[in-house]
Amino acid sequence: MNITMIVSFVIVYEKFCEPLSARLGLFNHFPSLFDKVLSTLTRLSHVIFAVYIPRLIIKLRYLMIIIFFIFGIIGLIIVFYHPKLSPPKSRRYQFFQLTHPFERFEYQMRDQFLSYINEDKENVTNPLLIFIFGIEDTDLIHPFYPEDGKINQNKQNLIYNKNIDFYDPNILRWFDIFLKDLNRSDLFINVQQTYSQWLTIGQLLRGFVTSTKEKSLPLNDQEFFVPSTRNQTILAMERLFNLFKGSNKFQSANDMTRGNENYRIGFLPDSKTQEIRAFLFTVNMNVTFNSYAVQDVYYNKLQTYFQKRLEQLRLSEGPNGHVYKQVKHGWFVSPQFLFYDLMREVIRGTYTSLIFSMLFAFVVLLLTSGNVIITIYAMLTIVFIIADTVAIFVLCGWELNILETIIIIMSVGLSVDFTVHYGVAYIKADWKKNETYIKRSSKSLHLLNNNHKEKFEIDKTIIDNEHSNKKETLFQRIKKQHQYGNIQRFRRIKNSLIRVGSAVFIAGFTSFLAGLSMAPSKLTSFSQMGFFLMLIMFISWLFATWFFLPLLSFIGPIDKFGDIPLGKLCRCSKLSSSTVIQSVSINDNEENIHEEQSLKNEIN
Known part of the structure; x- marks a missing residue:
């Protein structure tokens, strides 16, 4: 967009706007004023980003x-x-x-109506819980087009578990034990109604199994009847389903909204x-x-309870x-777990996306800067930026919803830009260029308090390392x-601010x-x-200007410390480039030796 639009604007300006303004003489009186304003802004930018900000960063870095x-x-x-x-x-x-x-x-008047109050209470008080056996908890519907019949028409709606046999008497006995255990637990209510219907089914099975010619089996209304063999169970279940199909009472019981009256x-059946x-x-x-929070605590208790029952059976x-x-x-x-499941996935997805975004940002920073130390400092800065931003959201009363x-998640990408610009400018800074000029301006930048003798003694100490x-x-x-190292760090800080400081700002x-233009909107999404x-x-x-740069001025990498030899790793370096680098380094060394000799003459 930027490439195409800028070219279009330039063409339109040169072909139409500039000839028209020359004919009409619209801007004949403005060039001098424009030059004055431009020069003033340039000087102001230079003073701020080349003098005052570096001076504050260096003096107040700790x-x-x-x-x-x-x-x-x-945060x-x-x-x-x-x-x-x-x-x-x-x-x-x-x-x-x-x-x-x-x-x-919705937020002020709704709770004053009794019908809405009762509706909310019914939805959240003693909600329905369904235990399901024989069907896998797998959703085969397309996640992005759940209601599209063409996409989902060839997909099976339910996946049955073929390992379970509901005609096995041992399975029916375990269901009976499980229902009794539910009735004794404090996590559930109205279990007795479910168990009474379970006992009714047992009595029907008893009647279908017992023949009028045979001696009747012992009757116990408080215990579920389990047929002795699998064949008897199959026969009794078939008769039970035939009874259900012919009963209008059973056919009308299709409302499962509450469970108390159904x-x-x-x-x-298949x-x-x-x-x-x-x-x-x-x-x-x-x-x-x-x-x-209440849903999360109860769901974890429920899951623990169910797993304990299965573990007892396994043991x-x-x-x-x-x-x-x-x-x-x-x-x-x-049905009441829908909102809980949505919020739980939102929370998990937020943290997962943040982790992957941070890892991706780490890789990009490492490849862009080519320095491990810069990448670590930048990641620390990004973590603090995100933490303080989200902390202000929390203090403002924001809750973790979809928006x-x-x-x-977007905050990771937006917080990387300024830090990576400063980091790359610090690494690529030509701190040896115009070194004599920087020495003369050391007093204004408070680099060495204009003490050339101290600078020479430090250099002499590094050269005569073995003796000292x-x-x-x-x-x-x-x-x-x-x-x-501070001499090099300070020059790199100033160079990076001169190069990208104004552009970053x-x-x-x-x-x-x-963002300011979107804030007054009445839509919550736009204003947020x-x-x-x-x-x-x-x-x-x-953070990028007043934390990342002071951190670099204090313990930033110097020379090639922490650099990753990407050229050697990728085997991309050529002989011509190495020759150029060698010649440049020789010239720099000669220039440094000449400047060092002149500095010695000044001190002597």
Whole structure:
């Protein structure tokens, strides 16, 4: 877009606008004014990004590092510890600002109507829970086109578990034990209604199995009747299904919205063979789902309870248990778990996307800068930028919904730009160029307090390394090495700010203005996106300029320390390039030797 549009604008300007302005004389009086304004802005930009900002970064580098490091740690604490980024407490989604009439009714007036209050209570109080056996919990519908019949017409809706045999008497006995155990648990209510229907089915099976000519079996209304053989179970089930088909009462029981007034046990026969392929029963959960935290705690308890029942069965039967192998694929579901499952996947997807985005940013930074140290410092800066941005969202009352998830994931990409520009400019800075001029301006930059003798002594200490190591301690040698490296670090910082400082600021400022134009919107998505753009641009520029650069001025890499030899690894280097590099290095060495000799003459 930029390439094509810029070329088009240039062509239109040269062919139409410029000849028209020359004929009419519209801009004859403006060139001098334009030149004055342009020169003033240029001088102002040079003073800010070449003098004052480098001076502040170098003089206050320790203070800047400590302040922004503390801010970054505070942001991490707010996001991950307290008050913490949490999922939405309500299922309502805010489309407009709270001052909009639609949202005023939804968030202020809706709870004043008794019908809505009762509806909300019914949806979250003692919701229905369904246990399913014989069907795999696999969704074969296309994830992006769930309602498209052409795409999903050749796909099977249900996957049956062929390992389970519902005509096995041992399976029926375990179902009876499992229902009794549910009735004794505090996690469920209304289990007795389900079990009473289960006992009714047992009595019907008893009647179908017992012949009028045979002696009647012992009757116990409190125990489920299990046929003694598989053949008897098959015969009794067939008669039971024939009874269901001919009964209007059973056919009308098709509403499963609540489960208190309807049948709570169901069998699913195969459409072709009429054999039982699935079995389900419903109970009510002893909980009120008024928040995501309550749902999460109850769901984990429910999953632990179900796994313990299966583990008890496995231990009682052994590792090769016949019943355990058949019922271990059972699962449970509830309509009220839809919102919980959505929010859980949103949370997991957010963290997963952040991890992959950070890894991708790490690889890109490593390849772009070609230096491991720069990449590590940049990743630390990016982590602090994201943490502080999200922390401000948390303090503003934002909850982790769909839009907020997208915004958080986008923050990784938007926070990389400024840091990587400064990092690459630091690595590519030609700090040896115009070294004599930089020495003369060292007093204005406070690099060495204009003490040329100190500079010469540091250089002499590095050159005569073997002689000085015998007289100085390890700490003194490290200190002198660091002071010598500071000269190069400070020049690289200034060079990087001169090259990209103004461009980085203008890029952040224009993006900030784009967010500012979206902020007044009445749509929540637009206003939140605008606030996010303004905040991420401001925090990214602050951390990149006042934390990343001071960090480089303190312990940034010098010379080729931390560089990755990408040319050698890829075997891309050529003989001609090596010759050029060698000649350049020789010229630089000669220039440095000449400048060092002149510096010695000045001191002497």
